Amino acid sequence: MTESLKxxxxxxxxxxxxxxxxxxxxxxxxxIARVAFELIDSGEKRVLLNxxxxxxxxxxxxxxxxxxxxxxxxxxxxxxxxxxxxxxxxTFQIMGLSQYAEIFAxxxxxVAGMKG
Amino acid sequence: MTESLKxxxxxxxxxxxxxxxxxxxxxxxxxIARVAFELIDSGEKRVLLNxxxxxxxxxxxxxxxxxxxxxxxxxxxxxxxxxxxxxxxxTFQIMGLSQYAEIFAxxxxxVAGMKG
Amino acid sequence: xxxxxxxREVTLTLPMVADMEVAASKTATAMAAAxxxxxxxxxxxxxxxxxxxxxxxxxxxAEDRVVHITLSVLGNTEPEKLRIAIRDxxxxxxxxxxxxxxxxxxxxxxxxxxxxxxxxxxxxxxVEIRSDESGTTIVMSKYRDKRGE
Amino acid sequence: xxxxxxxREVTLTLPMVADMEVAASKTATAMAAAxxxxxxxxxxxxxxxxxxxxxxxxxxxAEDRVVHITLSVLGNTEPEKLRIAIRDxxxxxxxxxxxxxxxxxxxxxxxxxxxxxxxxxxxxxxVEIRSDESGTTIVMSKYRDKRGE
Ligand SMILES: Nc1ncnc2c1ncn2[C@@H]1O[C@H](COP(=O)(O)OP(=O)(O)O)[C@@H](O)[C@H]1O
Ligand SMILES: Nc1ncnc2c1ncn2[C@@H]1O[C@H](COP(=O)(O)OP(=O)(O)O)[C@@H](O)[C@H]1O
Numbered sequence: 001m002t003e004s005l006k007x008x009x010x011x012x013x014x015x016x017x018x019x020x021x022x023x024x025x026x027x028x029x030x031x032i033a034r035v036a037f038e039l040i041d042s043g044e045k046r047v048l049l050n051x052x053x054x055x056x057x058x059x060x061x062x063x064x065x066x067x068x069x070x071x072x073x074x075x076x077x078x079x080x081x082x083x084x085x086x087x088x089x090x091t092f093q094i095m096g097l098s099q100y101a102e103i104f105a106x107x108x109x110x111v112a113g114m115k116g
Numbered sequence: 117m118t119e120s121l122k123x124x125x126x127x128x129x130x131x132x133x134x135x136x137x138x139x140x141x142x143x144x145x146x147x148i149a150r151v152a153f154e155l156i157d158s159g160e161k162r163v164l165l166n167x168x169x170x171x172x173x174x175x176x177x178x179x180x181x182x183x184x185x186x187x188x189x190x191x192x193x194x195x196x197x198x199x200x201x202x203x204x205x206x207t208f209q210i211m212g213l214s215q216y217a218e219i220f221a222x223x224x225x226x227v228a229g230m231k232g
Numbered sequence: 233x234x235x236x237x238x239x240r241e242v243t244l245t246l247p248m249v250a251d252m253e254v255a256a257s258k259t260a261t262a263m264a265a266a267x268x269x270x271x272x273x274x275x276x277x278x279x280x281x282x283x284x285x286x287x288x289x290x291x292x293x294a295e296d297r298v299v300h301i302t303l304s305v306l307g308n309t310e311p312e313k314l315r316i317a318i319r320d321x322x323x324x325x326x327x328x329x330x331x332x333x334x335x336x337x338x339x340x341x342x343x344x345x346x347x348x349x350x351x352x353x354x355x356x357x358x359v360e361i362r363s364d365e366s367g368t369t370i371v372m373s374k375y376r377d378k379r380g381e
Numbered sequence: 382x383x384x385x386x387x388x389r390e391v392t393l394t395l396p397m398v399a400d401m402e403v404a405a406s407k408t409a410t411a412m413a414a415a416x417x418x419x420x421x422x423x424x425x426x427x428x429x430x431x432x433x434x435x436x437x438x439x440x441x442x443a444e445d446r447v448v449h450i451t452l453s454v455l456g457n458t459e460p461e462k463l464r465i466a467i468r469d470x471x472x473x474x475x476x477x478x479x480x481x482x483x484x485x486x487x488x489x490x491x492x493x494x495x496x497x498x499x500x501x502x503x504x505x506x507x508v509e510i511r512s513d514e515s516g517t518t519i520v521m522s523k524y525r526d527k528r529g530e
Contacts, residue, residue, distance in 0.1 A: 056403070058402070059496040059497045063487075066493040067493060070488050073488065085424060087424040090503070094500055095482075139254065172282065174253070176286065178347065182335075186339050201275060203278075212335035216335065242447065244396055246393065246395065246404075247391075249408065251404075255396060255401055255404060256396075259398065298391065
């Protein structure tokens with residue numbers, strides 16, 4: 001009965017932004033991966049995950065995001081995050097994710113930072 | 117975190133059908149009432165509630181549906197239900213709702229039965 | 233006739249938070265399914281558990297904000313009945329003073345609620361309510377096989 | 382230094398059903414908020430509870446399909462720390478044999494999971510795991526006020 005994660009896509013010229021709303025658990029992570037892999041398959045190399053609408057995640061959901069990071073390294077693309085809650089940001093730090101995916105405070109900072 | 121009730125509307129010439137998906141609890145009942153009262157305000161007099169996508173209800177949610185029945189009596193309209201699970205149908209019988217709102221097995225039967 | 237012995241028992245203590253009644257009802261469903269009840273009966277048990285939990289959540293005012301649920305499968309060689317006790321340590325009430333809801337009145341009444349207990353009694357085979365100032369326990373049972381039906 | 386006494390304690394027994402970890406984490410949030418923890422710390426406790434519950438759900442294989450959670454507020458005159466024990470009666474494991482996950486390896490590894498315990502330890506102030514063939518208990522604490530931060 002839990003609200004499933006809602007994923008919205010904003011495809012721009014130079015990058016694609018994926019917005020999430022809800023709990024990133026197993027299914028939530030899979031849903032993000034599905035959308036992101038589709039983007040990558042269609043040639044997209046810069047993906048920003050805006051987690052503004054996500055207040056909780058679990059480690060299974062995050063593990064699926066690591067698959068995305070791996071893929072991005074392979075194609076020499078860029079994956080970044082923005083608008084994390086302090087706990088989600090801390091969790092990413094604990095895991096060391098921030099070495100592989102940049103974390104921005106907000107969307108404008110991310111869009112600027114992902115250029116070039 | 118529970119999936120909120122999804123309500124879809126199919127407005128036809130002679131009646132409006134409201135489809136529900138999910139748990140009809142307090143909020144779910146309110147959502148159905150909101151949509152139905154809007155229909156009534158716009159002149160609709162025949163409303164069919166198709167609960168095919170609803171597997172659980174609670175008595176608070178059903179109580180809100182009684183408000184709808186009251187309104188329909190006032191305006192001399194018709195409210196009917198179709199596609200109830202056996203337990204929801206039994207619950208409606210226990211409450212005596214079936215005296216005030218007809219219950220049909222499926223949508224074609226309801227559409228035919230609500231004519232005239 | 234003496235009651236059959238308990239074959240299996242599960243006790244839960246659930247916090248009174250939104251939608252917890254749904255989780256409780258799922259455990260009841262799993263127990264009922266494990267004793268091979270028909271799907272219609274399982275669904276009736278589920279609805280009754282939902283209603284009893286909501287009553288504790290809404291009316292008990294229990295300070296500890298938890299509800300205790302004991303699910304027992306009773307039977308001799310085979311599971312015969314599922315008994316579910318839902319208990320809170322709230323303010324209690326007098327079941328005999330609760331007015332039986334009547335649809336003809338509710339249609340016109342301002343307060344359209346008050347159906348929970350009636351629905352529980354209608355869906356379960358046996359229902360017993362014990363309530364005083366130290367809390368409320370509702371014990372309800374469903375037989376696996378038909379009984380006078 | 383002796384441990385402060387228990388000021389308040391709540392025990393839950395939750396069924397291992399989908400998303401029950403979210404309900405458990407909400408109760409932890411409510412307890413933490415009641416003792417006036419900062420919202421960031423509350424959120425960290427919440428995430429740790431989520432992870433510990435998921436571990437019991439996924440790995441314990443407990444036959445009774447329930448997890449026991451005891452939330453205790455400890456303190457003398459004022460609440461000082463929130464201690465949460467999450468217990469299952471499953472198969473157990475050897476914590477000392479769990480490999481510490483490293484991101485450089487996980488990026489390339491086929492199995493990308495294995496982060497739960499690391500996250501719990503990173504978010505809580507104290508974590509202790511007791512596990513044997515009769516089950517697992519993880520006890521984790523968070524101090525209300527900064528401690529060596
Ligand atoms: N666990 C309980 N604790 C205290 N009072 C209760 C409890 N369960 C039921 N009641 C009382 O019985 C009344 C009738 O309950 P019910 O038939 O379920 O309808 P409703 O919950 O819609 O009022 C409630 O309004 C309440 O006063
Ligand atoms: N409650 C538990 N019961 C049995 N085994 C456990 C339990 N909690 C953790 N484990 C073991 O510890 C390992 C590491 O757990 P964790 O760090 O949370 O990562 P993950 O759950 O993703 O494997 C698990 O794979 C499991 O083998």
